[in-house]
Amino acid sequence: MITTKHLSKYYGDKLAVDDLTFSVAPGEVLGFLGANGAGKSTTMRMIAGFISPSQGEVSVCGHDIEHAPVAAKACMGYLPEGAPSYGEMTVSEFLDFVADVRGLSGELRRVRRGVVVDRLGLGPVIHQVIETLSKGFRRRVGLAQALIHDPQVLILDEPTDGLDPNQKHEVRRLINELSKDKLVIVSTHILEEVHEVCTRAIIIAEGRIVADESPTALEARSRYHHAVSLRFEKTDQHEAARREIASLPEVAEVESNARELRLTAVPKPGANTLAAVSAIIVKNNWDVPELHLESGRLDEVFRSLTQPPGIPVSDTAQGADA
Amino acid sequence: MNKVLVIFRRELRSYFATPLAYVFIVIFLVLAAVFTFQVGGFFERGQADLQPFFRWHPWLYLVLIPAISMRLWAEERNSGSIELLMTLPITLWEAVAGKFLAAWCFAGIALMLTFPIWITVNYLGSPDNGAIVAAYVGSLLMAGGFLSIGMCLSAATRNQVVAFITAALVGFVFLLAGFPLVLDFVRGILPQAIVDAIASLSFFTHFEAISRGVIDLRDLVYFGALIGFWLAATALVLDMKKAE
Numbered sequence A: 001m002i003t004t005k006h007l008s009k010y011y012g013d014k015l016a017v018d019d020l021t022f023s024v025a026p027g028e029v030l031g032f033l034g035a036n037g038a039g040k041s042t043t044m045r046m047i048a049g050f051i052s053p054s055q056g057e058v059s060v061c062g063h064d065i066e067h068a069p070v071a072a073k074a075c076m077g078y079l080p081e082g083a084p085s086y087g088e089m090t091v092s093e094f095l096d097f098v099a100d101v102r103g104l105s106g107e108l109r110r111v112r113r114g115v116v117v118d119r120l121g122l123g124p125v126i127h128q129v130i131e132t133l134s135k136g137f138r139r140r141v142g143l144a145q146a147l148i149h150d151p152q153v154l155i156l157d158e159p160t161d162g163l164d165p166n167q168k169h170e171v172r173r174l175i176n177e178l179s180k181d182k183l184v185i186v187s188t189h190i191l192e193e194v195h196e197v198c199t200r201a202i203i204i205a206e207g208r209i210v211a212d213e214s215p216t217a218l219e220a221r222s223r224y225h226h227a228v229s230l231r232f233e234k235t236d237q238h239e240a241a242r243r244e245i246a247s248l249p250e251v252a253e254v255e256s257n258a259r260e261l262r263l264t265a266v267p268k269p270g271a272n273t274l275a276a277v278s279a280i281i282v283k284n285n286w287d288v289p290e291l292h293l294e295s296g297r298l299d300e301v302f303r304s305l306t307q308p309p310g311i312p313v314s315d316t317a318q319g320a321d322a
Numbered sequence B: 001m002n003k004v005l006v007i008f009r010r011e012l013r014s015y016f017a018t019p020l021a022y023v024f025i026v027i028f029l030v031l032a033a034v035f036t037f038q039v040g041g042f043f044e045r046g047q048a049d050l051q052p053f054f055r056w057h058p059w060l061y062l063v064l065i066p067a068i069s070m071r072l073w074a075e076e077r078n079s080g081s082i083e084l085l086m087t088l089p090i091t092l093w094e095a096v097a098g099k100f101l102a103a104w105c106f107a108g109i110a111l112m113l114t115f116p117i118w119i120t121v122n123y124l125g126s127p128d129n130g131a132i133v134a135a136y137v138g139s140l141l142m143a144g145g146f147l148s149i150g151m152c153l154s155a156a157t158r159n160q161v162v163a164f165i166t167a168a169l170v171g172f173v174f175l176l177a178g179f180p181l182v183l184d185f186v187r188g189i190l191p192q193a194i195v196d197a198i199a200s201l202s203f204f205t206h207f208e209a210i211s212r213g214v215i216d217l218r219d220l221v222y223f224g225a226l227i228g229f230w231l232a233a234t235a236l237v238l239d240m241k242k243a244e
Helices: A042-049 A069-074 A091-101 A108-121 A137-145 A165-178 A191-197 A215-219 A235-246 A273-284 A298-304 A314-319 B003-017 B020-037 B057-069 B071-079 B080-088 B092-112 B115-125 B129-156 B160-176 B180-187 B192-201 B204-212 B218-242
Strands: A001-011 A013-025 A029-033 A055-060 A078-079 A153-159 A181-188 A199-204 A209-214 A228-231 A251-257 A260-268 A290-293
Touching: A001 A260, A013 A042, A013 A055, A013 A199, A013 A209, A013 A260, A029 A042, A029 A191, A029 A251, A042 A055, A042 A181, A069 A078, A069 A181, A069 B071, A078 A137, A091 A108, A091 A137, A091 B003, A091 B080, A108 A137, A108 A290, A108 B080, A137 A153, A137 A165, A153 B129, A153 B192, A165 A181, A165 A191, A181 A191, A191 A215, A191 A298, A199 A215, A199 A298, A209 A215, A228 A273, A235 A251, A235 A260, A235 A273, A251 A273, A260 A273, B003 B020, B003 B092, B003 B180, B020 B057, B020 B115, B057 B071, B057 B092, B057 B129, B057 B204, B071 B092, B071 B129, B071 B160, B080 B092, B092 B218, B115 B129, B129 B160, B129 B204, B129 B218, B160 B204, B180 B192, B192 B204, B204 B218
Parallel strands: A029 A181, A029 A199, A078 A153, A153 A181
Antiparallel strands: A001 A013, A001 A055, A199 A209, A228 A260, A228 A290, A251 A260
């Protein structure tokens, strides 16, 4: 269980994190989203006990991080941004060091060490010096270090940053497996990740929480929620459909991509666009090889929540219209 | 396992993981020999003692100890591993003590490797070995003093060069405080009590006393208090940086 109360952080006069209050329960995977510099890492560092909050408090597993830091740190595993480690050590020495500091000994230590080496595929590099490893392996060493004591709470700051797609997939699978009985906080700016691993997402902008709900609920905020997207074979049909669909009462707007012959019908709130659009396709007998109902676009929701007011959202959202 | 010991072992091993340790030891031994035999006139004096050897230690340490201490925290800060260390379940004191003891132990190893000179002087004559042991203890304590200063300054920066230069500078001040040149100068403007206070802060005053073979409790207390003070300052600097 992690609870933060009125957590704030000033760097000089600059307010980096502004009055964050939230709590996370075991079994939850919380995605922490925000643009670069929004205060993600600062918040994670305060939870992990690396920096002290200017105001407010953090409690991890019932221990206040300022008053009982050792107990709080003992129950969590933390992967700092960039997965720093001691470059001159071998993977094996490094894991031994962390296991020693974490007080693991005997059979438990042997088993846990085996488990993390196995799960993160560190076997082939176990006797290699860390600074000679690739970025992907270093990140995995960082994850192994965070997992070695089988913590109840896991805090991962951009765990998939810099990994290739296969490695990303692997890490996400790992997080999903771990999340059954643990509490995981993952910061990321990769939005597809939120869908794959998180049960809840908090979006912060300029140090404040601007959204705190499930990824599905976030998508429902999108103007593309329940939008119908379709592709045509013929240019003339694409053109005709654009006009006809735009005139439907259920449709707020039609976005067109002439190069790929695609249309996206953005619904008016609460309208059943799918039924209306399919009816019109049947009526005109258009060739439509592709048709699907969108659940919403997280990137568009993210932009609308995190961009300072004044930059119209639709401008950037229609960037594909070319 | 005791956490200070875990930090100590990792830190000490990391010295030997890079060429730094070997380069340092070789330079230390070569310079110690040069000062003893060339500058100090070990043979010409015709006396069976190690005064010409120990006399130059403050100056050797002034230049060489910052090379050991500069990386202690600056490197951790620069590589980001400090974030890892500080989020492990250890107290700030355990980290500071473990690192200091490792650096001190390393300086001790370098000092111990000067043993051939002790064998030499015993072969050539019959020196007062008690006095030599005392001088070694004094030298080690002084190395600890230099190290604690360097460690504190290393905690304040992420740049090892800055850590080296500031450590050498502050060390220089602590050395010079005992020099007649400096003391004569301040004696002209300040009352005797303050002059004595300045003189008593100097490494020289206390090291000279011990290296003559007299281990006085006051000198031990001086080095103990000095090291304690700079370690506390290190913890304070780290804690302040934490709030930044």
